Amino acid sequence: MFALLVGHAGPALAFEDDEACLMCHKYPKMGRIDEDGKQKSYYVMPHVFTKTVHRNVPCRDCHKEIRELPHKPLSTGVTCDSECHSIQNPSTGKPFSHKPIVDTFRKSVHGREKVATGSDADKPYCVNCHTNPLYNAKEEKPPKHIVDRCVVCHEDSGFAEKWYNHTSRRIREIKRSPQEIVEMCSACHADKGMIERRQQVAAQEGRELGRKFPIAVTSYEESFHGKVTKYGNADAANCLNCHADAVNYYLSVHELLPSRDPKSPVSSQKRVETCKQCHVRADSNYAALDPHPSSKKEDNAFKHYAELIYGIVGNSVLVALVGLAAFETWGRMRDGVSWRFREGSSWWRRTRRKSNRIP
């Protein structure tokens, strides 16, 4: 209230808040404890929001349920396939919407609705992956000489800056690093609870899960690709390099398919082509190599027993050699040898065999 009275509260707003949502949502303490006892924050940081991809979208384009201020508690969340009435798609002139890509996503192995029920709750929704990152976080302002050129015709320098950020981000393909992609996929696929639930659902439905599904992350980490990716190599395959189609990558990451689907890049029909993206000499033999190696008996009995035999042989050899060394030491010490040279010989200890070195 004090802020309203003095007409200023906090930093200057960097986007047009025509709907006056920030009148309340600019306060950091704006929040509540819900019915489940969880803390929920409704605080919107204007200086952060103004750098997000949605900064030009009026709040109520997504929060459609709100008709009045102050509004009532909302019962439905935001879905990503709604139409933005205020933003036009410049290529079609129609209201902008993510609906086409959401429809594609629905057909994928991850497909689900915003409010998911049952086993679908384990699947990711848009915001699980799209965390709405900041534009060019390291580059606050576009280069002056570019903005200077733009404002010759586009008078609003703010528009030029936004346009620059929007396009340069895509031209430079600022996207997740391979490590971040692995981390993102692992957030769900390494979750044992999720794996068990999906296995139960598949069993109930009589549906077959991929053989590697339960060990997708651990086996990838053990693989050559996983190891070098972990250490920053950007050339080795990450999850999406194989599981998404490289031909139309940005669409394909939204329509990931199970490996048994012939359209999947890792299906037996398309695997050679997928391998050839990097391994140009790859053939059907090469495509048969296991990119998710594991030594689990149920996954790869050959490797399981080979590793077991290796372990037994290796340990036996070590025990035998150390034992031999100890036995030899004992035997030779009884013969009178010592651990150092004295008077041109290391045989100066007295022995019971009466064959000592003669002084």
Place this chain on the structure above:
Amino acid sequence: MELSQEARDVVQNAKRHNRVGADEARDIDEVIGLLPDDRSQLYKNVDSNPIGDFYRYSIHIRIQHLLIFSTFLLLAFTGLPIHYHTAFWAEPFNSMLGGLEVTRVIHRTLAVTMIFAMVYHFATIGMGTLIKWRNRTFELRRTILPIWKDISDFKEDMLFFGGKRAVRPEMDKFMYKQKIHYFAAGFGNTVMVVSGSTFLFPDVWASILPVGIASHFQEMMRLSHPHEALLALLVIAFWHWYNVHLAPGRFPMQWTFLTGKITREHQIEEHFHEYLRCIVSMPEERRYLRTLMAEKKIWGTQPRE
């Protein structure tokens, strides 16, 4: 000393190879006859230079050993952090070397150097064998190749260590332990080179192997490379370093890998057949033995003139 049949054969061959005349042959037989029956009396009473007394390894073998052990250790230090990449020490180690990409380049460069050392070694022993063959001085028992006698040597040595036998067996230039070690290293190196090549050229290996084998072969090689490396490292740490550094009588180290020479007491104890060759080829050694046995009165029971 009454020589065994094998030892007599060794002396006979050594005399032929050294074109020993009748007088010298008599001298050799006489000195051998003077040696004490209990060979331990001999190796316990001789004087040895810790740096080495008798020539054993050529400069080529020493260079090869230097190349192999330096590349082997560095390969282990660069390879293990790659394999055990999740261990707490792996990441700092890789970072210290400049990151995984640098570690990989170092690892491959060292691997090529090791392969060069292997080729150099095969060329050396191949040429050496050819020359000996041409000069008719080649003796199978003197090579590193395993022979049946190694099994009886091993058995007799175990009996000696257990106190059931008075003296160690008479062994040749390479004893059973060295043969085991040499072939283990040779096998290990081959496994490492082949498996390493499957990492570098997986598509080439897949294309030349039948489809039913290609995947299992790759899996075996991926399993073999770290297992063999770790086993080799532990064998080197626990056994080879024991044998050449820590064993009583060898401490703090044998200088053979630098000087190419072995001590007198060591050669008599573990490589007596090779010592017999020294007696045949080195008149000064025979003179030394005569003096030693006269001084210490350790001659054998054979009649002395």
